[in-house]
Amino acid sequence: MGMIRHGDLVRGKPAEAPAIRELLVTVERHRRIAASNSHVFAVLSDPQTLAGLLPRVKKVEIMQRGESRARVATHMAVGPFTTIRSEGEVRWLQDQEVVFSARHPLTVESRWSFVPAGTATDLRVTLTIDLAPMLGPLAAMVPHEHVAGMVAPDLEHALTALARRIER
Secondary structure, eight states: OEEEEEEEEEOSOOTTSOOOEEEEEEEEEEEEESSOHHHHHHHHTSTTHHHHHSTTEEEEEEEEEOSSEEEEEEEEESSSSOEEEEEEEEEEETTTEEEEEEEESSEEEEEEEEEEETTEEEEEEEEEEEOHHHHGGGGGGSOHHHHHHHHHHHHHHHHHHHHHHHHO
């Protein structure tokens, strides 16, 4: 189950100047996983897990790791012959959430939230993408449904793969 939202993100412009509207797409999905929050968290708090869950993420490099965050570089396939390298950060709050964010070449944030549901965990993933940093003014012409339609199946795949891995 999930939800797709879109909205406008307005960059800091003087009040009297016309604002530049940019494409901001948010896709949400959720799934109940038959495992405790701590078990689901243990799997997702390892940045290397992204490469096995998200179909477009081919490789994850851990550049620096701390107690509650890691600096990473991901290599994502964007077509049959093209891969984009994106540097970002993974932050986690024990048994509550894992957040990945990157600013270049695409502004993206994926937030994985854990809610206890008896002996299971309700896992909600929210992915927000801002195409404007990469596409500039052309971002406003990209239909948000097209972007969401590309991203939603990847999130569904990730949740299914995670559930299979954990519930074995």
